[in-house]
Amino acid sequence: MRRRDFLQRTAAGSGWLLTYNSLRKGQRLLAVEASPAAGLSRVEARYYDRLPDREIKCRLCPRFCQLGDKERGFCGVRENQNGKYYTLVYGQVASYNIDPIEKKPLFHFLPGTMAFSLATAGCNVACKFCQNWEISQMRPEQVQSRYLPPEVVAETAAHYNCPIVAYTYSEPVIFYEFMYDTSLQVRRKGLRNTVITNGFINPEPLAELIKVVEAIKIDLKAYNQDFYTNYVRGELKPVLESIKQIAHSKVWLEIVYLVIPTLNDDPKEIRQMAHWLKTEIGPDYPLHFSRFQPMYLIKNLPPTPLSTLERLRDIALEEGLHYVYLGNVPGHPGENTYCPNCGQLVIERYGYTIKKISLSGNKCRHCHQTIPGVWS
Amino acid sequence: MEKVRVVIIKSRRALAANGQPEPASMLRMFRKGLEVLTGSSQAEEALRLIFQPAENIGIKINTIGRRAISTYPETAVTLGLWLGKTFGCEDKIIIWDRTNEELKEAGYRLSRSEGSLRIMGTDSYGIGYGSQPVINRSVASLFSKIQAELVDSTISLALLKDHGIAGITGGMKNYFGAIHNPNKYHDSNCDPYLADLFEIDLIKKKHRLTILDALRVQYHRGPAYHPQWNERASQLIFGFDPVAVDVVGWKLIENLRAKKGLPSLSEEKREPTYLQTAENLGLGLARLNNIEIIEEEV
Numbered sequence: 251m252r253r254r255d256f257l258q259r260t261a262a263g264s265g266w267l268l269t270y271n272s273l274r275k276g277q278r279l280l281a282v283e284a285s286p287a288a289g290l291s292r293v294e295a296r297y298y299d300r301l302p303d304r305e306i307k308c309r310l311c312p313r314f315c316q317l318g319d320k321e322r323g324f325c326g327v328r329e330n331q332n333g334k335y336y337t338l339v340y341g342q343v344a345s346y347n348i349d350p351i352e353k354k355p356l357f358h359f360l361p362g363t364m365a366f367s368l369a370t371a372g373c374n375v376a377c378k379f380c381q382n383w384e385i386s387q388m389r390p391e392q393v394q395s396r397y398l399p400p401e402v403v404a405e406t407a408a409h410y411n412c413p414i415v416a417y418t419y420s421e422p423v424i425f426y427e428f429m430y431d432t433s434l435q436v437r438r439k440g441l442r443n444t445v446i447t448n449g450f451i452n453p454e455p456l457a458e459l460i461k462v463v464e465a466i467k468i469d470l471k472a473y474n475q476d477f478y479t480n481y482v483r484g485e486l487k488p489v490l491e492s493i494k495q496i497a498h499s500k501v502w503l504e505i506v507y508l509v510i511p512t513l514n515d516d517p518k519e520i521r522q523m524a525h526w527l528k529t530e531i532g533p534d535y536p537l538h539f540s541r542f543q544p545m546y547l548i549k550n551l552p553p554t555p556l557s558t559l560e561r562l563r564d565i566a567l568e569e570g571l572h573y574v575y576l577g578n579v580p581g582h583p584g585e586n587t588y589c590p591n592c593g594q595l596v597i598e599r600y601g602y603t604i605k606k607i608s609l610s611g612n613k614c615r616h617c618h619q620t621i622p623g624v625w626s
Numbered sequence: 627m628e629k630v631r632v633v634i635i636k637s638r639r640a641l642a643a644n645g646q647p648e649p650a651s652m653l654r655m656f657r658k659g660l661e662v663l664t665g666s667s668q669a670e671e672a673l674r675l676i677f678q679p680a681e682n683i684g685i686k687i688n689t690i691g692r693r694a695i696s697t698y699p700e701t702a703v704t705l706g707l708w709l710g711k712t713f714g715c716e717d718k719i720i721i722w723d724r725t726n727e728e729l730k731e732a733g734y735r736l737s738r739s740e741g742s743l744r745i746m747g748t749d750s751y752g753i754g755y756g757s758q759p760v761i762n763r764s765v766a767s768l769f770s771k772i773q774a775e776l777v778d779s780t781i782s783l784a785l786l787k788d789h790g791i792a793g794i795t796g797g798m799k800n801y802f803g804a805i806h807n808p809n810k811y812h813d814s815n816c817d818p819y820l821a822d823l824f825e826i827d828l829i830k831k832k833h834r835l836t837i838l839d840a841l842r843v844q845y846h847r848g849p850a851y852h853p854q855w856n857e858r859a860s861q862l863i864f865g866f867d868p869v870a871v872d873v874v875g876w877k878l879i880e881n882l883r884a885k886k887g888l889p890s891l892s893e894e895k896r897e898p899t900y901l902q903t904a905e906n907l908g909l910g911l912a913r914l915n916n917i918e919i920i921e922e923e924v
Contacts, residue, residue, distance in 0.1 A: 303847050305790075318790050319850035320690055326809040376810050378766070383759075391725070391749065392806055483810070547759065547766050 289397075290390055293340035295328050296427055297455050304333035311374045311423055311451050312488040325424040326389040327372035339370035340428045342395040343403075344385045345419050348410055350602040354446050355577055357536050357587060358623025359465045359502050360414060361597060362604040365444060366407035369419030370395070370428065374450055375484040377471065378547040379510060386420035400432035404439045418446035426455060433462040449492035450484050456495055464624065465502040468493055472507075472514040473523035481513065481548075490526070497531035502624050506538045506577065509554045509562060520562045524569035533572045533590075534622040539563055540577035560584065591619035629918040630911050632865040632874045635659040636923045640841055640860040647700035647841055652862075654924045656705055659837070659864040662920055670712050676834050677779055679713050684777030684832075685721045688785045688800050689732035695851035696732035697785050697839050701862075703734075705783065705837070706743045720744045722772045724803045748772055748804075755806045763822040767805035779834045782868070786840040786875045788848035788855075792816040793891045793898030794879055795849055796872040797836030801829050815896055821904035824868065830909065836871040838863040845882035857882050869901055869910025870917045876901070877914065 297309040301316070308315045308323050315323035317330040327339045346368040351360055354367075371393045373386035380386055385393050398406070407415045415436045417429045422445050433443040443463040448471070451459075460466075470489060471482050478486045496503045505527070509515050527537065539562050541554045559576050563584055566574040576584030580601035587597035594616040598606040608615040612625050635655045642648045657669035664672040677683055685706055687697035702721050710716030717740055723729055726736055726747040737745045748754065748770040755768035773780065784800035791812045792799055798820050802808035811819035824830060840863055846855035859878065865871035876898055880890055891897045905912035 303852060304850060305847075316790070318847070320692075321849070322809050324809055324812070326807065376807075387807055387810070389806065389809070392755065483813075547761060 289342070289395075290338040291340035291342055292331075292336050292338070293427060295335040295337045296430075297452070298335040300333060304330070306330045306333065306335045308335065309452055310426055310455055312485055313374060322389075323374075325372045325374045325421075327370065327424050337425065337427050339372060339390050339395075339425045340431075341397050341399040342370050342390055342428075343368050343398045344371045344388075344390070344393045344395045345369045345382075346396075346398070348412060349416065349418075351414055351416070351444070352599065352602040352604070354416060354418065354444065354467050355506065355538055355540075355575070356444060356465055356467055356502075356504050357538070357575060357597070357599075358504065358573070358621070358625075359444065360442070360624060360626070361607065363414055364410070364412045365414035365416035365418075366403070366410060366412040367416040367418050368398070368403065369417070369422070370425040371420065372424045373421040373448075374424050375421070375448055375482050377483075378481045379508065379542065380546050381543075382419045383546045400428065400435040403432045404435035404441065407436065407441055408439045412441070414442050414444055416444045416446060418444075421450075422447055423451045423455075426451075426459070430459060430462060433459075437462065448482075448484065449489040451492060452488070453491065453495060456492055460496065460499045460501050463501060465504070466496050467504045467506060468496070469506050469508065470523070473519045473526070474514075477514050481510075490530075493527075494530050497535060503531070504536045504538065506540055508540045508542055509559060510542045510548065511551050511554055511558065513548075513551070515554070515558055515562065517561065517565055521565050521569060524566040524571055528570045533570050536573040536575060537566055537571055538575045538577045539566075539584075541579055543578070556582070587621070589614040589617060589619050589621065592617035596621060627911075627916055629916055630865070630867040630870045631663060631918045631920060632863060632867070632870050633659050633662045634861050634863050634874070634919065634921045635662070636861040636921065638860060638923075640862075641858060645842075645858075647698045647704075649700050649704045651924075652701050652704040653708060655862050656708060656837075658922055658924045659862055662922055663864045663866070673709065673712050677709075677713070680718075681713075681778040682718045682720065682776060683709055683713075684772060684780040685709075685719065685783050686773070686780055686800055686803065687721060687723050687732075687783050688795070688803060689723045689728040689734070690803070691785070691787075691849065691851055692728065692731040693733050695785065695787065695844060695849070695856075696728075697783055698841065699733045699735075701839055701841070702783055703743065703745075705781070706745075710743055716743045717741055720746065720772060720777055722746055722748070722770075724770075725749045746772070760826055760828060762826045764819055765805075765811065765822040765826070767807050767823070769828055770804045770806075773801075773804040773832070774828050777832065780829075780832045781835045781837060782833065783837050783839060786838045786863070786878065787844040788846050788879055788883075788891075789896075790848065791896065792820070792900065793896045794872065794876045796838055796875045797868050798824050798872050798900070798904065801833075804829065815899055817898075817900040818903045820900040821907050821909060824904060824909055825907050833868060834866070836863075836865050836868050838871060838875045840875065840878060843879065843882060845879050845886070846888055855886075867910040867917075869904045869912050872898070873901055873912055873914060873917060874919055 449468040572590040660672035782797040
């Protein structure tokens with residue numbers, strides 16, 4: 251099967267079954283075909299402490315789950331088995347697709363390229379508005395998975411000419427070991443790694459992850475703890491710390507903020523957030539305001555009004571951020587990149603499609619202002 | 627306020643020399659427990675007061691601890707067979723838990739045959755979980771189709787254990803095994819999640835009876851098995867009020883802990899506060915002075 255055919259088959263809906271069937275029919279995907287049946291893996295987890303009486307304490311994310319024998323963490327995919335902690339999802343891929351990198355969204359990272367994107371079951375938060383709850387809020391035995399070990403992921407991405415592998419959809423932090431090892435294999439193939447995450451991870455594992463990936467997109471769910479408590483079941487502060495840690499590394503960073511009407515769309519808070527971002531990480535990391543669609547447990551609210559998105563974008567620009575985008579509004583000028591110096595259009599987008607790039611290397615073609623990002 | 631009745635049935639012959647429950651003793655304990663609980667002199671009549679003849683009855687057990695610390699097959703199967711015999715159709719009785727693997731490792735022999743007791747996990751072929759979350763207050767979960775669709779009424783035949791987060795695990799927490807995401811509901815001593823879950827009609831309206839298996843009680847460092855803190859208590863605890871039964875189980879665990887010189891659960895900051903929350907939701911009574919505890923020995 252040619253890559254174009256594959257994409258045509260998977261473009262609409264990008265559902266697991268469609269992709270799965272498409273790949274099954276692919277004659278050249280021998281590695282995938284030959285893989286053993288999916289189930290629960292049993293690979294020792296990293297970042298945990300052994301405690302007396304066969305208990306363990308997980309140090310991967312700020313929950314620090316302390317678990318007795320046979321118990322699983324909040325994520326549902328890491329289990330204490332007789333005092334040893336295991337990840338149950340190593341290589342157990344519940345969803346994979348080839349997506350434009352703009353879908354992540356990463357707008358300043360190899361625009362117009364495709365990312366081999368994958369996820370396992372599980373998540374370390376429980377957002378009431380989750381778009382992928384059918385895998386993120388499940389235990390691995392409750393979803394259909396396919397065994398794709400790290401080398402197969404790298405081979406498959408290369409085979410389909412995807413220069414990027416994206417760990418996404420559910421929450422890659424919870425399949426850390428698989429993501430980390432896959433990243434090494436991906437790099438060996440000359441490809442690049444991106445992580446689409448909630449940023450709810452401890453500094454130590456994040457520091458190691460930063461060494462093996464090229465870009466991270468963080469979903470900042472709100473700029474107040476109450477929202478994190480009531481709608482996310484997480485904490486804001488560690489996410490802000492992760493943002494700072496990534497921004498101070500060599501990894502490219504973008505931030506997405508899903509705007510949910512009446513819940514996290516207070517202009518005052520958005521102004522505070524934009525101010526914090528500019529102060530702590532500078533004006534050059536893109537911030538995306540995405541449009542909410544009623545989903546999962548929040549079906550009683552309407553989609554975000556366009557006027558709200560535009561207003562919040564204006565606020566962030568007023569606060570001095572250089573690259574503020576709107577998402578899930580195809581055709582809106584807020585999808586485009588404008589040079590902060592001369593104001594000219596440098597990347598024109600329509601949804602996930604790149605229509606025009608007016609960059610010369612990493613500089614605006616009009617005024618030669620450097621546009622930060624990873625462009626080649 | 628009228629007190630609710632909780633019945634403790636003890637038997638020195640509950641456990642055989644090998645430490646396993648003795649089925650004949652189990653049956654005697656079940657019979658006595660239901661007679662005392664209902665005030666009936668006939669155990670079968672007691673069953674008929676609780677269940678309708680045409681109902682499919684689920685016996686929800688707890689097998690997460692495998693053979694070492696699960697609801698004993700000798701206990702659950704004895705109850706299932708007795709129910710089947712009383713109502714004349716064994717295959718209307720379903721002994722169940724989350725997974726077939728856990729059931730097998732706990733010593734159960736799976737069965738879905740017509741005419742015989744059904745023993746199966748939610749992950750059995752063709753079963754699984756519902757496709758849309760059921761939402762109540764803090765909880766949003768997919769329900770096992772066994773609980774949601776296959777059974778009309780349920781018995782929570784739970785193993786009584788100390789629990790490092792919840793304080794205790796008993797009849798109410800047993801229903802965590804009926805949803806797909808219990809891992810999301812262990813924060814803050816499982817409070818208010820356990821009460822919120824039980825309040826859902828799929829549980830509240832189907833739940834008829836709690837029987838706590840307190841034959842051997844893990845009174846410390848639970849829910850995992852640690853033989854040094856596992857005590858032979860040789861009793862079953864019966865009640866219609868799901869909160870009151872767990873309160874009596876909690877008291878038993880506290881007594882065992884005190885006897886062994888261990889701090890109370892509240893001193894360890896893991897008092898099962900979800901029981902009071904459950905009372906606040908009208909699910910039962912959580913104060914000991916509102917509970918009439920009757921102890922008998924067989």
